[in-house]
Amino acid sequence: MMRRTAHRAGFTAVELLVVIGIAGAIGAALMQLFISFGTTVASQRAAVETGSSATILVDDVRDATLQATAVLSSHALSGTTFTTGTTTLVLSLPSVDASGGTVAGAYDYVAFYASGTSAYKTTDASGASVRTSGTNRLSAVLEALAFSYSSADVTQATYLTVSATTSVAAKGATTTSSRTERIYLRNI
């Protein structure tokens, strides 16, 4: 049987226009979809970042406050004096040895404070403690950090309330997370 050579006619202008039109429509739809996906991803990322940042901050304040023997009105930690107020919290904690026992007469000092959009924790640990001295940044997306106390004289406070608000702007939208917790000092 003889092999037949295939012959195809070219596209007409109308066909071409229709294809271009359809491709354009699909492309535009996909573009919109990707933009929409991108926005969703960015906002989810922002939500995770703000949420986890606020959680880390409040969790750290909770763990330190629970173990604190007192809120200090002010204290010098590693050469810097911190004064307890609405945006700064200074605590004294019994030092803890490697077995988890508190060390009689030895104290570690911890300060939480805000600076710009960052929240920091500075620790000044005694030599008897397993805690390490230094400063950690707990949040880089801080919008507001506020402390309030059960007593006007902060050194008499038996509990305190911490409120942390974090926010991230992404794709023109701002995602905000807030945490508030009342924490009792266990060691008084």
Next chain:
Amino acid sequence: MRPPGRGYVLLLALVFAGLMAASLASVADYATLGARTERASVASAQALSLAEAGIDKAIYELNQNTSFSGETYSMPGGMFVTSVVSVGSGKRITSTGYVPDQSDPDAVRIVAASADTGGTLAAFHYGVQVGNGGFIMNGGSVVNGSIYANGDIAATNGVIITGSAIAANPIATTTDQSNDTPTPIASCTSSTCITFGNANSTQDIAQSFQISSAVGLNNIAFYIKKNGSPANATVRIVNDAAGVPGTETLMSVTLSAAAVTAGFGWVTVTLPDTPVLDDGRTYWIVIDAASNASNYYTIGANTDYANGTGKIGRYSSSWSNTSPANLDIYFRLAIGGGTSMIGGDSYATGVTIGTTGSDQAWAHTAKGATVSGPLYCQTSTYTNKTCDTSKPDPTPEPMPLSDNNIQDLKDEAAAGGTYSGNYHIGWAGGTIGPKKIDGNLLIDGGGTLTVSGTLWVTGSITVTGGGKVKLATSYGANDGAIVADGPVEISGGATFSGSGTSGSYPFLITTSACPTAPNCAGENAIELNGGAGTVALIAQNGTAEISGGSALKAVTAKQVRMTGGAVLTYDIGLVNANFSSGPSGSWSFIPGSYAIIK
């Protein structure tokens, strides 16, 4: 064969579908990441709350039963596991919170806290607990049980400890007494310097002192200078004899003249750490020098030392006031320091410790010891194994009864009235208590003393000749106490027993500091020669000497000495003494002891 130009739509659709799926997965991942983070945070907070609940519940349980050791407690959504161990006279509670359960937890938090009874309940963690006088056993004596000593366990000549032996280091070196200002001394006058060693009447210098805690001495420093080339002097620690140095030398060391210079300076002499002096009792430092008019010493002085005074004279004959009177020499007395030791012999079977792989020996130094379990030490000689250096040296444990505990018991006895004179229980027996006996208590002739309340005997207690002491049945499961201010002697098959209810024991407590206190005439605070039964013997200020076969519930003393084939068998299980009244109280959280471990 696929016609050319067909099927591309499917491929295109698959590519787009893939992209869409990847994007959706990414979005979904981010969405669930947020939720996961949130869940982990909530679970962590829940686990912490559960762990704290465990602490609260443990304290509640301790108040129901002081031997509560922990539990596993589950509830919907979470659980906690608590463990309670005795530390000193208190309890250490460790609580672990799990969400949702221990086998596959989303969150685990661990919290620890301590509880006590305000020091009102006595805790006995060791069958044999010894203060800083140490434990001395030799000549084939045997302890069937474990020993905790706040000092050396000098165990030699083939002795046996069937449990663990722990010898804690003394407290770190600390200056306990000092009289040292001002220095330098601007000019030597009769009120700022004392010259001695230059004539018979001023040959020796002495200074009385008291130490604040009964811990072995470490060293004394003197602010002293020499004139000419005096001979070495002898530094003695002696007893007090009515306001002047006595003749009983408790320890002596040489003050080397070469260490003293022509200008004032601090010169330190090292003292032996035994015997351990009693706190609050007056002793004297004597610098016993030769007499030479041109070769002598000068020591700094003032009138500032509150716990004693200076004297000048001659150690072998008489003492006079300083001139002017009441001068105090410059000195610094350091206590503590040093390390603990178990054993002492130059062969490995000097002491055999333990019968199982978990019985341990733990001290800074082990010498002449065979240990069945771990040997925790830093240096060892003549031992059956090398040191496991992984543990730091043990630290001193507080004695179980505080002075307040004992005073509470005395008050309770005195509230029942006072019997003046010696009290004798003979063959007919008798029942007494609560009562203060202002005299001695003697039980002999096979008679039985039934203790119906706390007894306080201001003199001595002697139980001999088959005498028996038992608690009245009204004690139930509680313990009863007999407190003596004088020595206690138990011999001749004396026996002790509780109320008949399980967990009830008599405690025989003496505050005597014999044999180091005055008027002891060589007698010990407790002398136990055979017998005894289920009694706990306490002599926290003095020495308990045990000879012959003696079975006990527990023995606690500043020093325990076992000689000549003595066998001490103590009954495990006595953890806390729960007196019917007096030292007892409810367990509560100790502020400052709460710590988040994880």
